[in-house]
């Protein structure tokens with residue numbers, strides 16, 4: 001029998017993120033939306049970033065509000081520094097300085113064997129992923145340094161260390177993201193800022209909705225826990241790293257993949 005998540009954290013009365021101001025990129029759908037709801041449930045004021053899905057982002061905000069939390073939807077293309085900077089200002093004006101940043105927005109990519117990969121597509125994925133990390137960090141780190149505290153969590157992928165067929169751009173981009181986050185952990189630790197990575201395996205979101213069901217079923221069978229990931233599984237790992245309980249954890253790479261990736 002396959003064990004399914006109990007979601008105990010959703011019903012818990014503990015407020016692990018009380019008084020925190022969080023910005024989550026790509027929070028209108030998937031892993032970002034689940035993270036926004038969970039961190040909001042735990043007391044954080046949440047900036048719900050979206051790019052194209054305004055209605056979905058507003059829905060996330062409404063769910064957080066009806067759960068007793070605080071959130072606003074903020075539009076920005078994470079690949080554009082001016083838009084990112086304006087978004088950070090908006091969230092800070094609404095709730096105060098951001099102390100927790102979740103880098104999550106999904107930079108899309110074609111699944112293509114290396115021999116057929118066009119440089120333009122490869123470059124777009126690399127730049128999209130790295131701009132989507134560099135720009136939000138550039139915009140929030142100065143105020144984290146002023147506060148002498150901060151937490152940055154990037155959503156990488158198990159592919160950053162264990163590539164799969166057709167994913168060369170994704171693997172390369174995510175391993176660049178891992179190295180970037182480790183560099184921040186090194187450079188910013190003395191300012192009380194932690195930086196960590198969560199690495200999901202195959203997770204059931206819109207990004208993977210187009211995969212054939214047989215592929216997803218076969219993939220689940222290779223996972224020691226015998227199922228694919230859910231957005232809520234990744235959100236829980238992010239909460240764990242974001243909370244004060246993880247106060248001495250930085251530079252870490254946390255697989256969230258039911259045991260398919262063991263370090």
Ligand SMILES: NC(=O)c1ccc[n+]([C@@H]2O[C@H](COP(=O)([O-])OP(=O)(O)OC[C@H]3O[C@@H](n4cnc5c(N)ncnc54)[C@H](OP(=O)(O)O)[C@@H]3O)[C@@H](O)[C@H]2O)c1
Nearest residue numbers: 026028029030031050051052053078105106157203205207
């Ligand atoms: N799903 C998986 O199997 C899996 C596995 C490993 C890692 N990951 C990683 O997990 C993260 C989330 O993926 P997901 O599966 O949750 O994706 P998803 O369900 O497809 O959602 C993607 C999110 O990213 C946002 N986004 C896309 N481009 C953006 C941009 N330029 N600026 C701002 N936001 C943008 C979308 O916003 P709009 O809809 O508003 O445009 C949406 O909220 C990604 O970093 C992905 O690489 C996913």
